[in-house]
Amino acid sequence: MSTISKEILNRLEKIAPASSCLHEPTFNGNEWNYVKQCIDTNWVSSVGKFVDRFEAMLAEITGASYVTAIVNGTSALHLALQIAGVKKDDEVLMPAMTFVATANAVIYCNAIPHFVDISQQTLGIDSARMDLYLSENAEKREDGTTWNKNTNQRISACIPMHCFGHPVAMTPLNDVCKKWNITIIEDAAEALGSYYQQQHVGNIGKLSIISFNGNKITTTGGGGAILTNDQTLAQKAKHLSTTAKIAHPFEIAHDEIGFNYRMPNINAALGCAQLETLPNFLQQKRVLAKQYQTLFNDMSEVNIFNEPAESRSNYWLNTLILKDQYSALRNEIIELTNTHKIMTRPAWNLLPELTMYQHCPSMNLPIAKDLQQRIVCLPSTPGLELN
Numbered sequence: 001m002s003t004i005s006k007e008i009l010n011r012l013e014k015i016a017p018a019s020s021c022l023h024e025p026t027f028n029g030n031e032w033n034y035v036k037q038c039i040d041t042n043w044v045s046s047v048g049k050f051v052d053r054f055e056a057m058l059a060e061i062t063g064a065s066y067v068t069a070i071v072n073g074t075s076a077l078h079l080a081l082q083i084a085g086v087k088k089d090d091e092v093l094m095p096a097m098t099f100v101a102t103a104n105a106v107i108y109c110n111a112i113p114h115f116v117d118i119s120q121q122t123l124g125i126d127s128a129r130m131d132l133y134l135s136e137n138a139e140k141r142e143d144g145t146t147w148n149k150n151t152n153q154r155i156s157a158c159i160p161m162h163c164f165g166h167p168v169a170m171t172p173l174n175d176v177c178k179k180w181n182i183t184i185i186e187d188a189a190e191a192l193g194s195y196y197q198q199q200h201v202g203n204i205g206k207l208s209i210i211s212f213n214g215n216k217i218t219t220t221g222g223g224g225a226i227l228t229n230d231q232t233l234a235q236k237a238k239h240l241s242t243t244a245k246i247a248h249p250f251e252i253a254h255d256e257i258g259f260n261y262r263m264p265n266i267n268a269a270l271g272c273a274q275l276e277t278l279p280n281f282l283q284q285k286r287v288l289a290k291q292y293q294t295l296f297n298d299m300s301e302v303n304i305f306n307e308p309a310e311s312r313s314n315y316w317l318n319t320l321i322l323k324d325q326y327s328a329l330r331n332e333i334i335e336l337t338n339t340h341k342i343m344t345r346p347a348w349n350l351l352p353e354l355t356m357y358q359h360c361p362s363m364n365l366p367i368a369k370d371l372q373q374r375i376v377c378l379p380s381t382p383g384l385e386l387n
Contacts, residue, residue: 012337020384024215051263058225062227071267072213075224080207084233086156096350116365188209191316217278241259293306321375
């Protein structure tokens with residue numbers, strides 16, 4: 001066992017108590033009261049006051065004009081892609097280092113994930129390198145659409161994912177996507193409470209999604225949301241997520257193929273209580289991030305990832321990044337800390353390395369491959385503190 005791994009464990013034991021999870025939910029507000037109201041009134045399914053209230057609260061927090069509450073983040077992304085006009089056999093650009101749901105949602109649309117490299121500064125899409133890659137491998141046709149010259153498939157959309165809550169540099173990415181006439185759908189699953197250039201993430205793309213899974217900064221148990229500033233798209237999201245049911249006093253009719261994707265009222269009740277405490281969660285997580293910076297500041301073998309320029313991150317997951325020459329220690333560190341009941345995790349395996357996505361188009365991925373071997377995700381539950 002290396003002295004570096006042991007030193008990392010010793011330092012983590014000062015901030016992450018034994019058996020601490022990577023990110024566990026915190027319930028210290030009105031959760032029980034609101035959920036009990038649902039049970040007491042029998043309003044537990046996808047209709048009820050808490051669904052509307054949750055959507056209104058989320059719109060106020062994010063600045064989005066319209067919010068549709070969905071059963072989970074993956075379903076939200078699937079529906080957002082459909083509403084954005086992604087068609088069968090379209091290619092959708094996305095970072096190679098993201099949670100598998102980003103690619104799965106594209107497959108649900110019978111479209112094709114197309115992997116691009118990431119930036120060391122944001123852990124999200126590197127827009128400059130993506131632009132260069134498109135210049136060499138894509139062409140714009142007379143109708144303004146962009147096509148992959150190698151596969152002869154249309155490249156219709158791009159999904160920037162705000163990794164670990166850290167905002168992607170959206171202004172240059174937006175410029176690149178406008179240049180190539182590619183629609184942006186933001187995967188802000190992990191980024192509630194994160195800002196880029198003083199604007200909450202999720203407001204630059206045509207649509208965006210947020211996740212409220214049990215491990216997110218606020219949770220509805222399982223849940224997600226679609227955000228947009230386009231009224232027509234918002235109406236489409238609400239209609240399709242409620243099985244495309246036509247409003248009528250008693251007739252049960254549907255006008256297209258929809259999805260049973262609406263968030264239940266009982267989940268929204270939990271979410272309303274969680275959103276009430278979001279400011280406190282965000283403050284606690286910034287304190288924790290600063291403590292990690294202080295804890296590892298004098299350790300030359302590692303860095304703690306800090307929020308990117310022009311951004312304010314929610315620090316959903318704090319991330320330790322080993323220096324290049326120590327990347328071989330990643331698994332040893334993770335095994336040692338978990339043996340001592342301190343949960344740490346690597347970043348996700350790169351999507352084009354997964355069996356089901358090895359055939360998909362991809363640019364060269366030197367940064368994603370390098371970082372994936374050096375990242376250790378640290379316990380990040382709000383309220384952890386240096387002892």
